[in-house]
Amino acid sequence: MTTIFGIPSQALFGQLLLGLINGSFYAMLSLGLAIIFGLLNIINFAHGAFYMVGAFVAWMLLNYTGLGYWWALVLAPVIVGGLGILIERGLIARLYKLDHLYGLLLTFGLALIIQGLFRNYYGVSGLPYAIPAELTGGQRLPFMFLPNYRGWIVVFSLVICLATWLVIEKTKLGAYLRAATENPTLVQAFGVNVPLLLTLTYGFGVALAALAGVLAAPVYSVNPNMGADLIIVVFAVVVIGGMGSILGSIITGFSLGLVEGLTKVFYPEASATAIFVIMVLVLLVKPAGLFGKPA
Amino acid sequence: MADTLAPAIEAAPIAPTLPESKDARALHRMVFVGIAVALVVLPFVLYPVFLMKVLCFALFALAFNLLLGYGGLLSFGHAAYFGMASYLSAYSAKIWGLTPELAILCGTATAGVLGFVFGSLAIRRQGIYFAMITLALAQMVFFFALQSKFTGGEDGIQAVPRGHLFGLVSLADDRVLYVLVASIFFGGLLLIYRIIHSPFGQVLKAIRDNEPRAISLGYRTHHYKLALFVLSTTLAGLAGATKAIVFQLASLTDVHWSMSGEVVLITLVGGLGTVFGPIAGALVIVTMENYLAPFGAWVTIIQGVVFVVCVLVFREGIVGMIARWAKRPL
Numbered sequence: 001m002t003t004i005f006g007i008p009s010q011a012l013f014g015q016l017l018l019g020l021i022n023g024s025f026y027a028m029l030s031l032g033l034a035i036i037f038g039l040l041n042i043i044n045f046a047h048g049a050f051y052m053v054g055a056f057v058a059w060m061l062l063n064y065t066g067l068g069y070w071w072a073l074v075l076a077p078v079i080v081g082g083l084g085i086l087i088e089r090g091l092i093a094r095l096y097k098l099d100h101l102y103g104l105l106l107t108f109g110l111a112l113i114i115q116g117l118f119r120n121y122y123g124v125s126g127l128p129y130a131i132p133a134e135l136t137g138g139q140r141l142p143f144m145f146l147p148n149y150r151g152w153i154v155v156f157s158l159v160i161c162l163a164t165w166l167v168i169e170k171t172k173l174g175a176y177l178r179a180a181t182e183n184p185t186l187v188q189a190f191g192v193n194v195p196l197l198l199t200l201t202y203g204f205g206v207a208l209a210a211l212a213g214v215l216a217a218p219v220y221s222v223n224p225n226m227g228a229d230l231i232i233v234v235f236a237v238v239v240i241g242g243m244g245s246i247l248g249s250i251i252t253g254f255s256l257g258l259v260e261g262l263t264k265v266f267y268p269e270a271s272a273t274a275i276f277v278i279m280v281l282v283l284l285v286k287p288a289g290l291f292g293k294p295a
Numbered sequence: 296m297a298d299t300l301a302p303a304i305e306a307a308p309i310a311p312t313l314p315e316s317k318d319a320r321a322l323h324r325m326v327f328v329g330i331a332v333a334l335v336v337l338p339f340v341l342y343p344v345f346l347m348k349v350l351c352f353a354l355f356a357l358a359f360n361l362l363l364g365y366g367g368l369l370s371f372g373h374a375a376y377f378g379m380a381s382y383l384s385a386y387s388a389k390i391w392g393l394t395p396e397l398a399i400l401c402g403t404a405t406a407g408v409l410g411f412v413f414g415s416l417a418i419r420r421q422g423i424y425f426a427m428i429t430l431a432l433a434q435m436v437f438f439f440a441l442q443s444k445f446t447g448g449e450d451g452i453q454a455v456p457r458g459h460l461f462g463l464v465s466l467a468d469d470r471v472l473y474v475l476v477a478s479i480f481f482g483g484l485l486l487i488y489r490i491i492h493s494p495f496g497q498v499l500k501a502i503r504d505n506e507p508r509a510i511s512l513g514y515r516t517h518h519y520k521l522a523l524f525v526l527s528t529t530l531a532g533l534a535g536a537t538k539a540i541v542f543q544l545a546s547l548t549d550v551h552w553s554m555s556g557e558v559v560l561i562t563l564v565g566g567l568g569t570v571f572g573p574i575a576g577a578l579v580i581v582t583m584e585n586y587l588a589p590f591g592a593w594v595t596i597i598q599g600v601v602f603v604v605c606v607l608v609f610r611e612g613i614v615g616m617i618a619r620w621a622k623r624p625l
Contacts, residue, residue: 043423094607100423101369102606105563108556109602116596229434232552236431239424269442276435280416283428287419 012265013144019261020254021150021219024157025051027253028212029234031161032205034243035168038181039201042092042103048231049114050206054080054213055222056118059129069132069218076214077207084206088199096198111228118224126221153215160211161250168246177201236279242292252290319623323488326571326625330484334477343469344541349581350480351538356561356573357487358530364568365491366523367503368418371426372433373531373558375413376406378550379436380532385452385545386445395458395466395475399536406532407525409436414524418517433555440550451546455539472541479537483530488570490526499523531558553595560598563605566612569625575613 029047036044057079058072067075087110095102131149138147168174180187180197188194213227220226241252256275263274270277282290337346355377362368384402387393393401417428440446447453457466466472490496502509502516509516539545548554557580565576583601587594605612611619618625 037423043427091603091607098610101426102610104369104371104423104426105559106603106606108559109599109606112556112595112599112602114599116592116594116599120592120596228552232430232434235427236434239420239427239431272438272442273435276431276438279428279431283416283419 007265009143010145015261015265016258017144017146017150017154017261019257019259019264020154021257022260023254023257024154025212025216025230025253026234026237026257027161027250028157028208028215029230030237030241030249030253031164031246032208033234033238034246034249035164035177036202036205037243039177039184040088040092040096040103040198041100042095042107043100043235044202044205045104045107045231046087046110046114047107047206047209047234048227048229049111050080050084050209050227051213051216051230052118052224052227053083053114054210055129055217055220055226056122056213056224057210058214058217059127059222062129069214072214072217073211077211080210080213081203081207085199085203088202092202093195093198111231115224115228122224124223124225126223129217129222131218149218153219157212157215158254160208161253164208165246165250233275236275240275240279240282240289242289244289245291248289248291322621322623322625323570327485327488330571330574331481334481338470338473343473345581345585347469347473347476347541348538349577350476351534351541352558352561352581353574353577354480354483354537355531355534356558356565356577357484358527358534359558360562360565360567360569360573361487361490361530362523362527363562364572365496365499365503366520366527368520368524369426369559370417370429370524370527370555371559372413372429372431372436372552372555373528374550374552374554375433375436376410376528376531377535377538377554377558378440378545378547379409380406380535381539381545381549382440382446382452384536385455385539385543388458388540389452389455393458394462395460395540398458399479399533399540402536402539403529403532406535407529410525410528410532411521414521414528418520418524430552430555433550434552437547437550437552440547446545446547449547451544452539453544455543455545457540457543466540476537476541479533483533484574487530491570495519495522557598560602560605562612563610564601564612566615566618566625567610569612569614569618571625572612572614579613 029051033044033047036042036047054076057076058069061067061072061075062069091106091110092103095106135149135152138145139151140146168177176187176192176197180192180194184194216226237253237256238249240256241249243249256278259278260271260274264271355373359370359373362370362373380402382402383405384398387401388395388398413429413432417425417432420428441448457472459465460471460475464471466475498509498514498519501512502514502519506516535549538549561576561580562573563576564579565574566572580601583597584594587597609616614625
């Protein structure tokens, strides 16, 4: 068996792949957070909860209506995005004139409610969700065995992230979004419906979280707590990357997943805290974050 | 999407400052006398352990509110200081056999040192980032507590001896312990009141309301913020250390992020940026949790609902509302 730095290459690449998968979720979640923060100026604490709801909607679609994974991939983001839009219109929109911290507190409360409700009805043990038939099995690569579904997560989330980046950078809608991020009052004066843009942005960010949840459902069990701890790691990812750039949050997300995977191989005890330690180092060296503009 | 952009929508301050007057000072003196009387009378009416729980959480929330209400800094990781102080106090009382006052001091000092280290990192960013950094650092502490041996992992440190105060007075009796806890609480409250109304506190309020202006007036705002952060974490640690002696237990609950959320909730319900708000908040929330304990998971949901309702329609909190009626800051 081949070894690299005394570690069997199978184990090394296996952990790197796991890291890349986690990185996909970090990237999709931090991307959504960054877009929402850019325009709405709130940090969406409920992001982890929406990720969890996305996974649950996939499970419900399968078990209550018989709609499988591919339907869930489309329907879950739409349903959860719709829920997000209702929440933005009904609750968050009342806070735009207040200090940003109130947005954080409100969405924290929402996260508690959503997670509590799912814990009540589905318990904490986790529900199984099977890998879709088309993506079972795997490829035998020269250096490792690659399960198809895991490869799919990485490729699909990369495509989604890049597509989001393209929409924001290259389309007219994206131009409105960027302009409204810079100066909402002026953009509104030009006749763009900024409140609608805010609502849609929140819905889209939340839909991204739900999509990540559907992707995660077959790998991790569907569990009411799956988003709660993840969101704190994603916050650290956001602090490391800085929310200044869309591409920045994608790159930071994927690479931190890899770093976490590497830590699991070489120093497993530290794997839970690796990202937080990196955050401390980044704060010491470059307080504005890797891709942030200095204050 | 830089966080450096001035928000186009003007942000309302966290705590509106009502004009201070001699009148208000007299009112505050009356409130202090009222609290002192309540501290003496209540143990004859209510269960002392329940009261001590309220007092510990009230002190914790007072410390948190000192940072948020008077420094404008929202720390979402105050459980780290509360929890680590609780662990160190429990450990030093149980394993090293320290007397309770030394154990509490040991826990408090730990929280202060931790606060200094984390504070120096966190104050490098502002606003929403500050909240995220403190939360992430606290999560790091949580994982440390989960994995390291001295905390006992999932079991926590149980059966912590209450011991003898100064090696003389046994604290086994709840009523004796209550006197100690009530004194610590009242001392903490007086200290916080003094800090808020000192020249140092005035500078803090200036920084909270307009940091660039405070800088232009020659204040090293970073030093002030760090000093405030350390004061707040130390007092949070005092609350956590005391709690460990009262309940003879230090566990993962104390360092979990939900504890950080709880102290925010207590302060929000009582009134952000009011001196006495956190006490009212602690009374309400601890009572609520006591009565709701049989409903299990519903507690989280109800906490969430209280959060949402408070943020949407009741931002001034209980004491904030009373202060508005009285037209005096409380």
